[in-house]
Amino acid sequence: MSGRACAITGIGQTKHASKRDDVSIAGLCREAALRALEDAGLSFADIDAVVIGKAPDMFEGVMMPELYLADALGAVGKPMMRVHTAGSVGGSTAIVAAHLISSGVHERVLTVSFEKQSESDAMWALSHKYPFQPPLMAGAGGFFAPIVRSYIKRSGAPLDTGIAVAVKDRLHALKNPYAHLTLPEISNDMVKASPMLWDPIRYLETCPSSDGACALVLTSAQAARRAPGKPAWVRGTSMRTEPAVFAGRDQVSPRAGRECAADVYRQAGVSNPSKQIDVAEIYVPFSWFEPMWLENLGFAEVNQGWQKTMDGSTALGGALPINPSGGVLSSNPIGASGMLRFAEAAMQVRGQAGAHQVDGARMALGHAYGGASQFFSMWIVSSERE
Amino acid sequence: MSDASKPAKKDADGEVRRIKAPVKLDYTVTAGLALSRFLKGVTAGKLLGQRCGVCSKVYVPPRGGCPTCGVGMGEQVEVKDTGTLTTFCIVNVPFEGQTMKLPYVYGLIALDGADNALHHLILAPPEEVRMGMRLRAEWVPPESRPASMEAIRWFVPTGEPDAPWDSYKEHL
Ligand SMILES: [Zn+2]
Numbered sequence: 001m002s003g004r005a006c007a008i009t010g011i012g013q014t015k016h017a018s019k020r021d022d023v024s025i026a027g028l029c030r031e032a033a034l035r036a037l038e039d040a041g042l043s044f045a046d047i048d049a050v051v052i053g054k055a056p057d058m059f060e061g062v063m064m065p066e067l068y069l070a071d072a073l074g075a076v077g078k079p080m081m082r083v084h085t086a087g088s089v090g091g092s093t094a095i096v097a098a099h100l101i102s103s104g105v106h107e108r109v110l111t112v113s114f115e116k117q118s119e120s121d122a123m124w125a126l127s128h129k130y131p132f133q134p135p136l137m138a139g140a141g142g143f144f145a146p147i148v149r150s151y152i153k154r155s156g157a158p159l160d161t162g163i164a165v166a167v168k169d170r171l172h173a174l175k176n177p178y179a180h181l182t183l184p185e186i187s188n189d190m191v192k193a194s195p196m197l198w199d200p201i202r203y204l205e206t207c208p209s210s211d212g213a214c215a216l217v218l219t220s221a222q223a224a225r226r227a228p229g230k231p232a233w234v235r236g237t238s239m240r241t242e243p244a245v246f247a248g249r250d251q252v253s254p255r256a257g258r259e260c261a262a263d264v265y266r267q268a269g270v271s272n273p274s275k276q277i278d279v280a281e282i283y284v285p286f287s288w289f290e291p292m293w294l295e296n297l298g299f300a301e302v303n304q305g306w307q308k309t310m311d312g313s314t315a316l317g318g319a320l321p322i323n324p325s326g327g328v329l330s331s332n333p334i335g336a337s338g339m340l341r342f343a344e345a346a347m348q349v350r351g352q353a354g355a356h357q358v359d360g361a362r363m364a365l366g367h368a369y370g371g372a373s374q375f376f377s378m379w380i381v382s383s384e385r386e
Numbered sequence: 387m388s389d390a391s392k393p394a395k396k397d398a399d400g401e402v403r404r405i406k407a408p409v410k411l412d413y414t415v416t417a418g419l420a421l422s423r424f425l426k427g428v429t430a431g432k433l434l435g436q437r438c439g440v441c442s443k444v445y446v447p448p449r450g451g452c453p454t455c456g457v458g459m460g461e462q463v464e465v466k467d468t469g470t471l472t473t474f475c476i477v478n479v480p481f482e483g484q485t486m487k488l489p490y491v492y493g494l495i496a497l498d499g500a501d502n503a504l505h506h507l508i509l510a511p512p513e514e515v516r517m518g519m520r521l522r523a524e525w526v527p528p529e530s531r532p533a534s535m536e537a538i539r540w541f542v543p544t545g546e547p548d549a550p551w552d553s554y555k556e557h558l
Contacts, residue, residue: 021403061409119404129483131415132425132534136492136505138481145475146494150558153473153517199476199489199512246453247443247501248556 003102007224010040010217044074053093054335087370090338091377114213157306173326212333236267338368465499
């Protein structure tokens with residue numbers, strides 16, 4: 001990344017659940033923020049600016065929630081910024097915060113993202129009637145199912161690839177104390193027997209609806225010297241966007257995603273991602289997106305991503321563990337889901353991922369996407385500054 | 387969607403911890419020049435697109451500008467109401483405002499003569515629907531045809547042989 005070095009010195013997340021009735025939205029954000037500050041050995045008073053992200057306001061029906069959250073996040077009288085990039089927002093928010101450090105504007109930035117799906121109706125917020133259009137389907141799964149079908153046809157992937165990812169990520173989640181879904185009995189048969197919602201996507205191949213938040217403390221190298229723990233270093237950040245509709249658009253492997261990956265690899269000096277990246281947390285809200293993104297991100301050749309899923313490479317202990325935290329398939333507080341990927345990548349290179357730690361992880365990718373597979377945000381973090 | 391007239395649900399301890407508050411927004415849409423021409427066309431049973439003067443791609447419905455070239459669209463072209471199903475989803479999830487009986491199919495249809503695929507309903511037994519299937523529009527009768535994509539009720543199979551993969555693989 002160009003500019004000053006940016007360190008991640010504090011990481012915090014909530015226990016994710018379908019209903020966090022014990023806290024308000026402000027309480028949820030504060031829970032993650034206080035954990036990140038404690039990790040960084042700082043208090044709200046030490047923070048120069050706050051960057052916040054969440055999914056569109058209509059999900060909870062709270063207009064510009066960042067305004068009312070300023071108090072709970074210690075941001076009164078400080079610069080505060082809100083980022084909007086649909087499902088990729090958690091990642092983009094962390095990137096904006098990192099740029100406030102690398103540009104030299106601030107020394108210590110707190111960034112927070114959240115969603116309280118129990119107080120919202122995201123599926124319906126995504127499924128309103130469009131002018132001049134017949135009602136076709138509801139929910140993100142309905143939108144992405146045809147794209148998954150295209151991938152299956154194009155790649156010739158075995159039909160149980162999606163099932164394998166659904167099981168693998170839920171097994172990973174059992175090692176993550178913050179994960180929402182805990183399904184110790186998860187099995188191929190259980191996923192296969194779950195209702196087919198949006199054929200070819202089954203119920204257990206979809207992400208849950210979660211309440212949750214994530215927070216990071218990012219600092220300059222100088223400020224990181226006083227941090228109690230070992231920092232992770234941001235080695236590259238990139239965002240790319242493309243229109244939802246254009247002639248010849250490849251919805252399975254969008255060009256914006258490929259170019260975003262190429263850009264972030266270039267910044268981090270990565271020429272062979274499968275070899276140089278030890279672990280990746282990628283945004284997989286529907287199980288089939290694991291093999292699709294493996295190809296889009298250059299971890300596999302075109303139409304061969306499913307092979308890495310099926311041969312166990314992407315499981316903990318495999319050659320390229322994907323989503324050791326359990327991923328979006330196990331916890332999906334939408335606005336926070338991208339930042340959770342970025343945070344989990346940083347936890348891995350700091351060696352603080354506990355039972356889902358990848359041994360010796362030094363370089364990790366955090367990835368998020370949103371909209372109609374059209375917004376991408378990625379960062380690469382490392383245990384080494386250079 | 388929620389109903390404000392229903393009493394709020396109490397938790398086991400008799401406390402109310404959440405209420406449903408419906409959100410409503412009334413708005414007027416101005417379709418714009420390109421889409422207005424298209425909408426007038428569909429009421430007459432015609433599908434009008436526009437060709438980009440730079441990349442020659444035909445968009446239906448037209449958007450006024452080419453999303454790839456960033457220029458205003460060129461000549462108006464009429465495309466056929468037949469096309470190829472490029473990909474699809476079998477919907478088993480009920481939702482507010484749904485018009486089809488579950489399970490049903492919606493898909494992306496590349497109209498003959500267009501370079502983009504549009505989303506619409508497919509009326510056919512779900513187990514018989516295939517990628518590459520040839521389809522034709524079934525229009526609402528002229529007297530009740532709205533200025534909307536709902537002027538087409540759905541697409542139905544033509545019975546022609548399936549289109550070859552190479553002819554629609556760019557529309558995925
Ligand atoms: Zn053009």
